[in-house]
Amino acid sequence: MRFVSAAAALLLLTQTATALPQAASAAATAVSLPSPNLVLAGTVRGSQNQTYFSIPFQVPAGVHRITVRFTHDKMAEHTVLNLGIADPERFRGNSGGDKQQFTLSDSDATPSYLPGAILPGTWKLLISVPNIRPNVTAHYHAKIWFNLHIDDTSFTEHPLNSQRGWYRGDLHMHTAHSDGSCLNQTGQPVPCPLFVTAQTAAKRGLDFIAITDHNAVSQYDDERELQPYFDKLLLIPGREMTTFHGHANIWGTTRYVDYRVGTAHAPDINAMFRAAHRLSALVSINHPEAPSGEICMGCGWTANPPADMRLVNAVEVMNGNGGRGFFSGVHFWQSQLARGYRLTAVGGSDNHHGDWLPSQEGSVGSPTTVVHAANLSVAAILAGIRAGHVFLDLSGSRDRLLTLRAVADGRAAAMGDDLALPAGTSVAFTLHVVDCAGDTAKWYVDGKAVSALPSMPVASADATLHAAWTTDGRRHWIRAEVRDASGKLVLFGNPVYLNFDLTNAH
Ligand SMILES: [Zn+2]
Numbered sequence: 001m002r003f004v005s006a007a008a009a010l011l012l013l014t015q016t017a018t019a020l021p022q023a024a025s026a027a028a029t030a031v032s033l034p035s036p037n038l039v040l041a042g043t044v045r046g047s048q049n050q051t052y053f054s055i056p057f058q059v060p061a062g063v064h065r066i067t068v069r070f071t072h073d074k075m076a077e078h079t080v081l082n083l084g085i086a087d088p089e090r091f092r093g094n095s096g097g098d099k100q101q102f103t104l105s106d107s108d109a110t111p112s113y114l115p116g117a118i119l120p121g122t123w124k125l126l127i128s129v130p131n132i133r134p135n136v137t138a139h140y141h142a143k144i145w146f147n148l149h150i151d152d153t154s155f156t157e158h159p160l161n162s163q164r165g166w167y168r169g170d171l172h173m174h175t176a177h178s179d180g181s182c183l184n185q186t187g188q189p190v191p192c193p194l195f196v197t198a199q200t201a202a203k204r205g206l207d208f209i210a211i212t213d214h215n216a217v218s219q220y221d222d223e224r225e226l227q228p229y230f231d232k233l234l235l236i237p238g239r240e241m242t243t244f245h246g247h248a249n250i251w252g253t254t255r256y257v258d259y260r261v262g263t264a265h266a267p268d269i270n271a272m273f274r275a276a277h278r279l280s281a282l283v284s285i286n287h288p289e290a291p292s293g294e295i296c297m298g299c300g301w302t303a304n305p306p307a308d309m310r311l312v313n314a315v316e317v318m319n320g321n322g323g324r325g326f327f328s329g330v331h332f333w334q335s336q337l338a339r340g341y342r343l344t345a346v347g348g349s350d351n352h353h354g355d356w357l358p359s360q361e362g363s364v365g366s367p368t369t370v371v372h373a374a375n376l377s378v379a380a381i382l383a384g385i386r387a388g389h390v391f392l393d394l395s396g397s398r399d400r401l402l403t404l405r406a407v408a409d410g411r412a413a414a415m416g417d418d419l420a421l422p423a424g425t426s427v428a429f430t431l432h433v434v435d436c437a438g439d440t441a442k443w444y445v446d447g448k449a450v451s452a453l454p455s456m457p458v459a460s461a462d463a464t465l466h467a468a469w470t471t472d473g474r475r476h477w478i479r480a481e482v483r484d485a486s487g488k489l490v491l492f493g494n495p496v497y498l499n500f501d502l503t504n505a506h
């Protein structure tokens with residue numbers, strides 16, 4: 001048995017911590033884990049058949065997550081070593097010979113293991129030896145990571161799909177972990193198990209979802225269990241930070257963020273946002289134009305002091321609104337863009353009834369947020385949202401597309417990108433729309449229709465439309481959307497930005 005010394009372990013911990021920002025900013029294509037903080041190795045001999053032993057190791061203060069990978073050889077000789085773990089005070093789980101790797105943290109743990117406080121002190125791997133032949137000597141190897149970033153930010157360490165492309169999802173929904181309900185076997189509304197919502201999303205063909213229960217972190221333990229089952233549906237850690245003066249989703253961390261704005265825990269809304277960013281989460285303001293007061297307590301965006309919009313990544317411009325027709329946040333969003341902030345327009349069903357049928361507005365995936373990402377991982381989807389490579393599909397289809405590309409001075413920009421251009425430059429726009437034949441494409445400059453960019457009919461199921469606009473060298477944003485014959489919004493694109501010099505800090 002070999003231990004890395006405590007001093008070396010702390011050094012490794014420090015190195016891991018300093019490496020985190022880089023890991024967070026890189027869109028992962030293939031995951032290689034950092035060096036473990038501890039490596040424990042040893043041997044098991046035939047004389048230990050049907051015995052138990054433990055492997056102690058030290059957990060320093062400041063650890064909130066432990067991840068263990070345990071392997072051994074001589075499996076061909078039917079050597080079996082079963083794995084469990086105990087903290088300084090209690091048994092924390094046993095996965096037998098079933099799982100070679102597990103993680104446990106304050107909020108969530110691999111099934112077989114108990115989430116909860118990670119106490120500093122002496123922990124023990126609990127090893128059972130159901131079988132080892134008399135003449136066999138086996139070698140085991142345990143790698144232990146403290147505060148492994150990928151396990152704090154994702155329920156899978158590998159992308160569910162390695163292809164670059166458009167991925168469809170829902171970023172806002174509620175389950176039994178807050179106020180989501182669905183009908184039980186006798187037709188009574190009860191707290192709705194998270195599985196129901198995930199199953200509905202999978203049946204709808206979504207690629208990702210963020211369960212965003214109000215100020216809760218208990219949902220992550222369910223998601224840790226469900227992610228391997230939903231191997232085509234990425235579960236993004238999410239939470240609706242629900243304050244008395246507005247709601248905001250944070251995505252991409254399982255760590256606790258204090259929602260008690262106005263207290264020493266979070267003196268103002270910006271302190272809460274900074275806490276989320278320190279954990280590499282994205283921040284999105286929800287339904288900002290909802291009413292406040294007793295009709296909907298804390299729903300509208302009334303934060304005071306006001307939010308520093310450099311700390312905000314996105315705004316929910318379409319909210320499912322309980323099936324009462326989409327609730328728009330477009331005016332609020334546009335007013336921020338007019339001030340020079342590049343905030344990605346996203347949608348969210350805000351679904352509270354995971355069993356609603358897909359035909360119902362406000363059901364899971366209605367609206368759908370469609371993100372162009374390097375692959376289907378939490379890091380890549382959030383990078384796509386951060387970059388504004390996003391459109392909304394209000395019909396919740398599986399195939400509709402809206403892509404906008406601008407070319408000027410030999411440079412190209414997609415939705416969410418910025419071009420710095422002098423006055424008098426002609427910008428050529430190419431709008432590609434799929435499965436919207438008979439609908440109409442509309443253009444907006446700084447949120448307004450302009451005569452230089454008239455509406456255009458979408459003539460075919462795979463339509464490419466061209467337009468040009470000459471810039472005056474000032475700051476502008478130009479976007480497109482598609483409406484059906486009745487004027488109903490079908491697809492909503494993010495803008496291409498021109499001459500935006502004020503960019504968000506995160
Ligand atoms: Zn809300």
Ligand SMILES: [Zn+2]
Nearest residue numbers: 172174240350
């Ligand atoms: Zn909500």
